[in-house]
Amino acid sequence: MNNSEMNKLNITARKDGISISVKVIPNSSVCEIAGIIEGSLKIKLDCPPVEGKANEKCIKFLSDILKIPKSNIKILRGETSRNKIIFLKGDCRKLSEQVIGKLFPQK
Secondary structure (H helix, E strand, C coil), rough: CHHHHHHCCEEEEEEEEEEEEEEEECCCCCEEEEEEECCEEEEEEECCCCCCHHHHHCCCCCCCCHCHHHHHHHHEEEECCCEEEEEEEHHHHHHHHHHHHHCCCCC
């Protein structure tokens, strides 16, 4: 992924963290970041969208990649939709750098 694609990701600074727009693709063969689509981080998940399993997997996946506690990640909007707004609690600048650095590592 190149820098122009990274810059298209919607990251919003909030009082006590950041929010990012996410598009979840359930029932994939693997969990992975699949790029950016219309300002949203596209995340493929290897579980079905049944009984909140995809939401739980999305939070766990982001927690593992970003190395932040699951308790610091919350779905603000879109619990029953593929399009979600996810809140990451912490220092805005540090979290923004983590998101860019961890999700889009430079080659």
